[in-house]
Amino acid sequence: MNKDLRINEEIRAREVRLVGEEGEQLGIIPIKEALSVAAEKALDLVEIAPAAKPPVCKVMDYGKYKYEQAKRDKEARKKQKVVEIKEVKLRPNIEDHDFMTKARNAQRFLGDGDKVKVTIMFRGREITHPDHGKVLCLRMAEFLSEEALVEREPKVEGRNMVMILAPTAHKHD
Incomplete structure (x- = not known):
């Protein structure tokens, strides 16, 4: 995944396809509504597929997501062999x-x-x-x-x- 995902107010689309925190489809809704859904759950709205029409956003804990991603990257680096x-x-x-x-x-x-x-x-x-x-x-x-x-x-x-x-x-x- 790319490092610079847009979150919350950084998302520029008028409406987004929303995916819940458990991966359930919540449909295409206006950005303001999507932001309020995320705010209600005290989570972030993260744009996971910016190229899609409309962009796909997921409700998740962005800090935790970044931490998990860093852990996966570190594991991958550990497994690769540098050929000298x-x-x-x-x-x-x-x-x-x-x-x-x-x-x-x-x-x-x-x-x-x-x-x-x-x-x-x-x-x-x-x-x-x-x-x-x-x-x-x-x-x-x-x-x-x-x-x-x-x-x-x-x-x-x-x-x-x-x-x-x-x-x-x-x-x-």
Whole structure:
């Protein structure tokens, strides 16, 4: 629902379709009458569907409604996972043992549900052999093929080659 609902005197329509506090339809009535119905029950008149003709208004406790809404929003935020991009940096002439260490780190990041950015850093004249970097990227993708999908193919950006891996959907949560 939108945050800025019009309430009570802010409602500009001449007549509204009124819904009671229990959700019962009270029909189309003039705004003054709707306001007095809400006032009698010491509740607010809240415009819940401003686009409708005539606008739909409901008799409710607006403060309580806003509180409930905030609680629902907070719950929804708690449940969502923020996907971070973790980076693993390698050099083109990396030793096997070091490669495996980096690959296991990437595996751990993917296991946590994060994306992994594999960066091959070229120094000096190493950039003249981008094929070495590509081989390394593909080797990493092959090693992580169980946990990850290649989201972005290896691509040279300046003095680096970058590839992005995303975790596969079939996780056992």
